[in-house]
Amino acid sequence: MRVLLAEDEKSLSRALVALLEKNNYSVDVVYDGEEALSYLEAGNYDVLVLDIMMPKMDGLTVLRRLREKGNSVPVLMLTAKSEVSDKVLGLDMGANDYLTKPFSTQELMARIRAVTRSQTGQTTSRLSFGNIVLDQTTFELSSPVGSFRLANKEYQVMELLMRNPRQLIPTERFLERIWGYDSEVELNVVWVYISYLRKKLSALEASIQIKVTRNAGYSLEELP
Structure with missing residues (x-):
């Protein structure tokens, strides 16, 4: 599976890329919202892991524009915020799931598997x-x-x-x-x-x- 990771925190990005590749995913990584949209227009991804707080364009704006264009790629939102309102807003705008930092690597991988399964109609892994x-x-x-x-x-x-x-x-x-x-x-x-x-x-x-x-x-x- 091919993953687009949009996360501006470089150390976390490196760690997540290593984790995803270890779990047999192909990964492209971007560090701001504008670059994320550009990659999504040119690429064919199975899932987008999208941080909310990013430079140039925040993750919620990326998500809104993505859905307005009819792109239904599964989106897993990442954020350091834990407020319920942010989670509700992201889900209402079309996010498939939400994960608050800090999170365990096992939970991240499980949620990625879950959102990609639901997209393809799979019921198991x-x-x-x-x-x-x-x-x-x-x-x-x-x-x-x-x-x-x-x-x-x-x-x-x-x-x-x-x-x-x-x-x-x-x-x-x-x-x-x-x-x-x-x-x-x-x-x-x-x-x-x-x-x-x-x-x-x-x-x-x-x-x-x-x-x-x-x-x-x-x-x-x-x-x-």
């Missing part, structure tokens, strides 16, 4: 297709015969496939969602991770496969 299950909390890919704990990019590639079964996903989309728009990574790196995942699916005796469509992309399909 487990994605399944065929006899394969991908656990979004433990990062394990499993079947009745065993399991593998996936590394960061492997997990993100598999998650994108599992969220979009039977859909052709262009190679460029993998690069944009996992490595980022500004990445200089070449297209063939996607094939490297697809190859890793194919071997794991084979070892798990999967009833599904990653299908390659030449010069187009990849899709997750049931075995014939």
Whole structure:
């Protein structure tokens, strides 16, 4: 999943980026409200973690403009304020959830998982297709015969496939969602991770496969 983090406190931003990347998220970070809106217009994000108190444009204004443009990306608001009125205002303006600083890292990750699940209609943290299950909390890919704990990019590639079964996903989309728009990574790196995942699916005796469509992309399909 791809996260946009809008937080002007640099030390906290660094800590949150490290936490999110450790939990297999791709993260872009911005430090003011105007930059947040710019990134949201150009990027495709699964969730926005948005601080209220930011320079140039505060988080509530960012949220209002975002919703006015019809952008429904899940938004988790962060603030040092604990007043009920601020929470109510943020939720009424379209925030999906609210977290007051200081917060525990476990609670932050749980709330991010919750707002992204509600957006996609998921009821649990487990994605399944065929006899394969991908656990979004433990990062394990499993079947009745065993399991593998996936590394960061492997997990993100598999998650994108599992969220979009039977859909052709262009190679460029993998690069944009996992490595980022500004990445200089070449297209063939996607094939490297697809190859890793194919071997794991084979070892798990999967009833599904990653299908390659030449010069187009990849899709997750049931075995014939």
